[in-house]
Amino acid sequence: MSSTDALPLDPPLAAPPLPDLGAQRVLPLRHPGRWIATAVVVVLAAQFLHGLATNPFYQWDRFGYWFARPVILRGLWVTLEVTALSAVLGLLAGVVLAMARLSRNPVLRTVSWLYIWVFRSVPLIVVLLILFNFSALYKTLSLGVPFGPSLFRFDENKLATELVVATVGLSLNEAAYAAEVVRGGILSVDDGQRAAAAALGLPRWYQFRRIVFPQALRAIVPAYVNQLIGLIKGTSLVFYVSLLDLFGQVQTMGSTYPGDIVPLLLVATVWYVILTSVVSAAQHLIERRLAGAVRA
Amino acid sequence: MTGIAAAVEIRGVTKTFGTHRVLDAVDLTVCPGHVTVLIGPSGAGKSTLLRTVNHLEKPDAGYVRVNGELIGVRQHGDRLRELSERAILQQRAEIGFVFQSFNLFPHLTVLDNVAAAPVATGRATKTQAREQALHLLSRVGLADKAGAYPRRLSGGQQQRVAIARALALRPGVILFDEPTSALDPELVGEVLAVMKDLAGTGTTLIVVTHEIGFAREAADTVAFMDEGRIVEQGPPAEVLERPQHARTQEFLSKVL
Numbered sequence: 001m002s003s004t005d006a007l008p009l010d011p012p013l014a015a016p017p018l019p020d021l022g023a024q025r026v027l028p029l030r031h032p033g034r035w036i037a038t039a040v041v042v043v044l045a046a047q048f049l050h051g052l053a054t055n056p057f058y059q060w061d062r063f064g065y066w067f068a069r070p071v072i073l074r075g076l077w078v079t080l081e082v083t084a085l086s087a088v089l090g091l092l093a094g095v096v097l098a099m100a101r102l103s104r105n106p107v108l109r110t111v112s113w114l115y116i117w118v119f120r121s122v123p124l125i126v127v128l129l130i131l132f133n134f135s136a137l138y139k140t141l142s143l144g145v146p147f148g149p150s151l152f153r154f155d156e157n158k159l160a161t162e163l164v165v166a167t168v169g170l171s172l173n174e175a176a177y178a179a180e181v182v183r184g185g186i187l188s189v190d191d192g193q194r195a196a197a198a199a200l201g202l203p204r205w206y207q208f209r210r211i212v213f214p215q216a217l218r219a220i221v222p223a224y225v226n227q228l229i230g231l232i233k234g235t236s237l238v239f240y241v242s243l244l245d246l247f248g249q250v251q252t253m254g255s256t257y258p259g260d261i262v263p264l265l266l267v268a269t270v271w272y273v274i275l276t277s278v279v280s281a282a283q284h285l286i287e288r289r290l291a292g293a294v295r296a
Numbered sequence: 297m298t299g300i301a302a303a304v305e306i307r308g309v310t311k312t313f314g315t316h317r318v319l320d321a322v323d324l325t326v327c328p329g330h331v332t333v334l335i336g337p338s339g340a341g342k343s344t345l346l347r348t349v350n351h352l353e354k355p356d357a358g359y360v361r362v363n364g365e366l367i368g369v370r371q372h373g374d375r376l377r378e379l380s381e382r383a384i385l386q387q388r389a390e391i392g393f394v395f396q397s398f399n400l401f402p403h404l405t406v407l408d409n410v411a412a413a414p415v416a417t418g419r420a421t422k423t424q425a426r427e428q429a430l431h432l433l434s435r436v437g438l439a440d441k442a443g444a445y446p447r448r449l450s451g452g453q454q455q456r457v458a459i460a461r462a463l464a465l466r467p468g469v470i471l472f473d474e475p476t477s478a479l480d481p482e483l484v485g486e487v488l489a490v491m492k493d494l495a496g497t498g499t500t501l502i503v504v505t506h507e508i509g510f511a512r513e514a515a516d517t518v519a520f521m522d523e524g525r526i527v528e529q530g531p532p533a534e535v536l537e538r539p540q541h542a543r544t545q546e547f548l549s550k551v552l
Contacts (some may be wrong), residue, residue, distance in 0.1 A: 144461060196399035199350060200413040200465065201389030210412070214403045 021136065061262035066253070067270070075249030076271055082163065082235045082245060083275075087228055088172035093171065094178025099208075101183055112179065119176035125237050128169040132162075132241040166238035166245075177227050185220035186212060218290050223284040229276045246271055301364055303469055303500040307350050308358030311341075318344045320524035321358065326517070328468075329498040333511040333532075336521035337547060342504040345521070346471050349502065350391040351384050362391060362469055389417050392462030392470035396477050400446040400453040400461070406433065407442040410461045421463065432460040436490050452483030456490055460475040463494075470494065472503040508551055512536055520544045 052058065066072055100112035119127070189212050197207040236247035244252060250268045254261040304326040311319040318341045326332045343505035347353035349360050351368035359376055360367045368384050369376040379387075386467045400409050414420040420428065433439045436456040438449075446454055455475055462470055472491065476484040488510050495501055495514045505511065511518050512532050519529035520541070528541045539545045 190399075192395060192397050192399035193401065195352060196395060196401070198385070199352060199388055199391075199395075200417075200461070201385040201387070202413060202416045203385060206416045208463075210416070211401055215401075244494035 009175060028074050030157075058261060058266065059260070059263045062260050063266050066260065066264055066267045071249055071253065072246070072267060072271075075244055075246040078163070078238075078244060078248075079232070079235050079271075079275070081245040082166050082170060082238060082243070083232050084229075085167045086109060086235075087231060089167070089171040090174025090231075091182075091224065093175035094180075094182050097175060097179035098182035101179065102186060116176045116179050120180075121174055124173045124234055127173055127239050128166065128237055129168045131165045141272070162241055162243040165241050166235075166243045169241070170235065171240070173234075174227070174231055178224065181220055181227060182216070183216075184223065185216035188219040189215045217258050218287075221283060221286050221290065225279060228279055232275050232279065233272060235260040300360070301328070302326060303330070303363060304349060304502065306349070306358070306362040307360075309345065309355045309360065310342055310357040311348065311353060316376070318524050319348070319355070322524070322526055323524060324519060324529075325550070326469075326500060326502060327427055328500055330516040331495045331501045331503065331514050332517045332519060333515040334502065334504045334519050334521055334549070335508065335511060336527075340521040341524040342521050343473050346502060346504050349469070349471055350388050350393055352393070354378075355474050358523075359451050362387075367391075386417075389413070389419075389465050390467055390469075392465065392467035394458050394462050394470065394472045395473050396474040396552070398446075398451070398458045398478070400454055400458055402446055404437065404445075404479075405442065406444050406446065406449070406457050409446065409457060413461065414464050417465070425464070429460070429464060432463050433457070435463075436460050437486075450483060451479045452486045455479065455487045459487075459490055459494070467499075469500045472501065472505070474506070475505050476505065476507055506551065508536065520547065522547070527551070 014111055053060070097112045097115060100108040101116070103109060193215060194207065197211045202211065235245055238245050239248035239251060247268055250264045254264045257264075302325045304324070306322055306324040309319050309322045310317070320341075321507065322345055324332070324345075334345065336342055344353055348355050349362065349367065351360075354368065360370060362439065365387070366376070367387055368379055370379055371377075388420075400406075401412070403546075404412065407426060408431050410432055411422070411425040414425040414428065415422055430439060430442060433442055436459055438453055438456055438460070441449060441453065441457070459470075459475075475491070476487050479487065484507065488507060491501070491503070491510070492514050503510070503515075515532045517529055518532045518535040519526045520535060520539070521527065522541070522543045528535055528539060528544045535544065536548065539548055
């Protein structure tokens with residue numbers, strides 16, 4: 001300021017005539033960095049794809065040979081079956097656990113808390129192996145599991161037993177996580193909704209089923225699908241309880257044909273990607289329907 | 297006991313949150329068909345008192361009777377005992393409640409918001425409830441919004457739906473908890489108009505509000521609350537124009 005004060009003041013100049021700026025569109029800011037980044041990424045991606053296609057290491061012809069082999073499809077079917085059963089049973093048990101955890105009964109609250117604490121602490125593989133050894137010791141007990149009979153789709157009773165062990169283990173584990181997802185969803189529903197339902201004298205079960213739960217679903221679905229994707233991949237652990245799922249078949253074939261292990265692993269990779277993509281697409285559709293009801 | 301049966305009788309209702317005594321032995325009698333307006337500074341206990349009337353808030357001591365029936369408790373010798381949740385829910389269906397934040401069910405259409413409770417509580421078939429809901433919606437001027445979801449409505453419209461929803465159970469008493477406080481100023485009038493309309497039909501109303509104008513025009517009784525007590529009550533012409541108590545005078549001088 002002081003330095004300009006010292007300078008002699010210019011006489012005010014007449015401003016040069018301006019074009020009519022009000023009628024012009026504003027030019028957007030240019031982003032040269034974006035173009036450079038794009039070029040780098042495109043080159044790297046092309047290099048990677050080229051390597052994927054031309055590197056003999058991947059043996060794409062063997063990949064093609066194995067991809068839809070009956071033995072792989074049998075494994076895929078087991079993976080689907082175990083996933084579907086544990087997803088449904090785990091979610092049902094999770095809803096019950098969440099309701100217990102949120103109940104006013106301190107005994108139910110504590111039991112539910114303990115269950116969630118234990119099953120989130122113990123690694124899934126440990127749960128599976130304990131159940132597996134348990135079932136080897138008590139054959140009759142595993143036959144007594146209520147949903148056992150419907151699983152005798154296979155000729156060997158032995159496989160059915162392992163399917164039961166795998167399903168029970170995954171469901172027990174899934175239930176603990178699902179319980180937390182459901183509880184979070186229920187707590188995300190505005191208190192005013194419960195107050196309004198209570199003020200209208202709506203029966204308790206109706207309040208939960210028709211008012212609170214449908215709104216909780218909007219928070220539950222994305223979190224549970226995330227959990228479900230973990231479950232799909234988690235099923236690969238059932239190989240360790242002698243159940244030949246997708247990963248199990250790939251492992252078995254890999255030890256029979258050691259030269260094909262890489263294409264076999266790629267077969268498993270592509271199938272897992274397909275499964276999780278289908279689940280993600282389903283999530284997208286469900287979320288759109290749930291959101292539609294509120295925003296339409 | 298007085299000769300005239302009170303629509304709502306509040307006796308000695310006391311409520312403590314932690315160490316804070318929100319309601320301090322409050323007594324209030326509301327005659328059938330009368331409009332009672334509760335005014336007072338925030339934190340005076342107005343909303344809590346209102347919520348004890350339909351037992352959304354449990355009094356620590358004292359009792360509430362609605363149309364002669366004890367709410368949330370029953371007499372057991374010379375003590376009061378809590379009722380089961382199912383019994384309380386049945387009692388609540390006889391008492392309408394309108395919330396400050398509307399609390400419409402966002403996943404149900406406007407029509408289903410109004411028709412749900414009569415069906416769920418076994419008072420009407422689905423067809424009857426829907427017919428009645430349409431009638432109530434036209435009464436609050438929103439018949440054309442029956443198929444819309446609440447989020448599409450303005451605040452004033454949502455609150456009118458909430459009033460229709462409360463009316464669907466044909467309650468003898470309706471409680472309003474600051475029904476216009478969450479509204480843009482230009483939407484307050486439409487809600488107050490519906491409430492005035494209701495006041496004219498002989499329904500008993502208890503209204504917690506800061507709308508002194510509504511109290512002056514529609515109230516039979518104005519009760520001024522401060523620090524968990526009813527300090528002063530009477531016809532609006534007396535309480536609002538010639539307040540006797542210093543706290544009432546101070547409060548009114550600020551809000552008028």
